[in-house]
Amino acid sequence: MLTLLVIVFIAGYTAIALEHTLRVSKSATALITGVLCWTIFMSTGEKTFINEELQHHLSGIASILFFLLGAMTVVELIDAHDGFDVLTSRIKTTSKRKLLLLVGVFAFFLSALLDNLTTAIVMVAVVNKLIPDQKDRFIFGGVTIIAANAGGAWSPIGDVTTTMLWIAHRISSVEVMLRVFIPALVSFIVPMLILVYRVKGNTEPFTPDTNESELKTSAAERKIVFWSGLGILVLVPVFKSVTHLEPYMGMLLGVGILWLITELIHKKKNDEEKHALSVAHALRRIDTPSVLFFFGILLAVAALESTGILHDLSQGMAERIGNIDLITITTGLASAVVDNVPLVAGAIGMYPESQYGLDHYFWHFLAYAAGTGGSILIIGSAAGVAVMGLQNISFGWYLRHISLAALAGYAAGALVYIGLGSFY
Numbered sequence: 001m002l003t004l005l006v007i008v009f010i011a012g013y014t015a016i017a018l019e020h021t022l023r024v025s026k027s028a029t030a031l032i033t034g035v036l037c038w039t040i041f042m043s044t045g046e047k048t049f050i051n052e053e054l055q056h057h058l059s060g061i062a063s064i065l066f067f068l069l070g071a072m073t074v075v076e077l078i079d080a081h082d083g084f085d086v087l088t089s090r091i092k093t094t095s096k097r098k099l100l101l102l103v104g105v106f107a108f109f110l111s112a113l114l115d116n117l118t119t120a121i122v123m124v125a126v127v128n129k130l131i132p133d134q135k136d137r138f139i140f141g142g143v144t145i146i147a148a149n150a151g152g153a154w155s156p157i158g159d160v161t162t163t164m165l166w167i168a169h170r171i172s173s174v175e176v177m178l179r180v181f182i183p184a185l186v187s188f189i190v191p192m193l194i195l196v197y198r199v200k201g202n203t204e205p206f207t208p209d210t211n212e213s214e215l216k217t218s219a220a221e222r223k224i225v226f227w228s229g230l231g232i233l234v235l236v237p238v239f240k241s242v243t244h245l246e247p248y249m250g251m252l253l254g255v256g257i258l259w260l261i262t263e264l265i266h267k268k269k270n271d272e273e274k275h276a277l278s279v280a281h282a283l284r285r286i287d288t289p290s291v292l293f294f295f296g297i298l299l300a301v302a303a304l305e306s307t308g309i310l311h312d313l314s315q316g317m318a319e320r321i322g323n324i325d326l327i328t329i330t331t332g333l334a335s336a337v338v339d340n341v342p343l344v345a346g347a348i349g350m351y352p353e354s355q356y357g358l359d360h361y362f363w364h365f366l367a368y369a370a371g372t373g374g375s376i377l378i379i380g381s382a383a384g385v386a387v388m389g390l391q392n393i394s395f396g397w398y399l400r401h402i403s404l405a406a407l408a409g410y411a412a413g414a415l416v417y418i419g420l421g422s423f424y
Contacts, residue, residue: 001040001041001043001044002044002307002309004040005037005040005041005303005304005307005309006304006309008033008036008037008040009033009037009300009303009304011033012029012030012032012033012036012300013033013342015029015033016029016030016033016297017337017379020379025289026293027289027290027292027293027296029296030292030293030294030295030296030297030300031292031293031295031296032296033296033297033300034295034296034297034298034299034300034303035296035299037299037300037303037304038050038054038299038303040303041303041306041307044307050306053302053306054302054306057298057299057302057305057306060167060168061295061298061299061302063167063246063247063248064160064163064164064167064248064294064298065291065294065295066248066251066252067163067167067247067248067251068160068163068291068294069286069291070248070251070252070254070255071114071115071157071233071251072118072286072287072291073255073279073282073283073286074229074232074233074251074254074255074258075114075115075118075229076282076283076285076286077225077229077258077262077277077279077282078225078226078229078230079122080276080277080281080282080285081217081221081222081225081226081262081277082217082222083222083223083225083226083229084122084125084126084226085222086222086223086226086227087106087110087122087126088126088129088130091126091130094202094203095202096131096136096199096200096201096202096203097196097197097199097200099130099131099140099203100139100140100143100192100195100196100199101192101196103123103126103127103140103143103144103147104143104144104146104147104188104192105147106123106126106147107119107120107123107143107144107147107148107151108147108148108150108151108185108188109151110122110123110148110151111147111148111149111150111151111152111155111158111159112151112152112154112155112157112158113155113157113158113230113233113234114157114158114230114233115152115157115158115159115160116148116149116151116152116158116159116371116381116382116383117148117290117382117383117386119144119148119151119152119383120144120145120148120382120383120384120386120387121386121390123144123148124141124144124386124387124390124391127140127141127144130203131203132203133203136199136203137391138391138393138397138401139195139198139199139401140199141387141390141391141393142195142387142393142398142401142402142405142406143191143192143195144383144387145375145378145381145383145384145387145402145406146187146188146191146192146372146375146402146405146406146409147188147192148383149371149372149374149375149381149383149384150184150185150187150188150371150372150375150409150413151184151188152371152383153180153184153187153367153368153370153371153372154176154177154180154181154184154367154368154371155176155177156171156173156176156177156237156247157233157236157237157247158371159367159370159371160294160341160382161340161341161343161344161367161370161371162176162367162370162371163247164341164344164345164348165344165348165363165366165367166247167246167247167248168348169353169358170348170353170356170358170359170360170363171358171359171363171364171367172358172359173237173240173241174237174241175359175364176359176364176367179359179364179417179420180364180367180368180417182416182417182420183368183413183414183416183417183420184368184371184372184413185413186409186412186413186416187368187372187375187409187410187412187413188409189409190405190408190409190412190413191375191402191405191406191408191409194405194408195402195405198401217277221265221266224261224265225258225261225262225265228257228258228261229258232254232255232257232258233254235250235254236250236251236254237250239253255279258279259279262277262278262279263278266278290382294341297341297342297345298341298342298345300342301342301345301346301349302345302349304346304349305346305349305350324361324362324365325365325418328362328365328366328369329369329414331343331347331366331369331370331373332368332369332370332372332373332410332414333373333376333410334373335369335370335373335374335380335381336373336374336375336376336377336380337377337379337380340370340371340373340374340380340381343370344366344370347366361421364417365414365417365418365421368413368414368417369410369414372409372410372413373410375406375409375410376403376406376407376410377395377398377399377403378393378395378398378399378402379395384398
């Protein structure tokens, strides 16, 4: 029966990787795979024990999902208030190369504050306002993917895999920023230096709409919500450090605070105007299929952990590869082909805290590898898939024009991390 469980997991995993070819939602596949894995597991052993295992894993999965829901709500509220215009209105240059550098730097640091998926969506919207040429947009899209993934790797709230490691008590917020920032920065700078020469000339200057009567919110309201939302996201790690409560508690507190702020600044508006700017409306706009995908895939990986399959896999990798650096680098390369969420979830299950404790060298290297390795192929990260859809970039075009630069950055950052490892 355990062989059947592995077959179901691999089949589901393959269907997720081939989502665009099969034209079947990865969320549906993940949910089916997760439930089938536990159903098969239930038929192999003592049912009380298995139900207790399921409840144990469910609490950990729920903490990740509540954190994501809170973060997505904050971002949707900022977007509903046109808060991201605070960024676009500050871009004055018309040089395409300077714009590419600005977009990359914005994406790198914004991803650390928000997350790589949201940052990719925001930066694509910015690029579409600034760059009319489709070929140039493809280059900007590639840089956005690399920068957003690199920026998310060194922040506990910048990438779902880093968040998973943080919530699972494998890394701490301060240490991951200190140890992963420089390798992540290198993994962004190297491909940027390669790709910046692919764009030439100038573009038309960006002129934001200053007619307040045509906008949903006033300039003051946009600034209040934008800076309040960013402040809330940044202070979540601080809340955890001070209170020692789980991160989702700080995120939910932040949602409540931003909810209160928006209620107060819109209290004099009519119901129709308030609804479009409300938390209730933001919750409807959340990417629920992505949340269900995370739930399904984490559920499936939890089944592999409880059956001991991941432990056996860990021992097999240790015997065949041995070197922890090679194992981590291989995991990062694998994240370019398949989703990095189950890879990191599997690693958490394979290597218990008793083997690699809090802030161990391995966990920070894994955060780097899983976060940046997905940039090598456009389907390797949520940010890549988002840009692929929004900019209509084909898999083949990205492979020919971006992948080698991303691979060079990934390798350079990995070498820097290994080199700096002796100082930690």
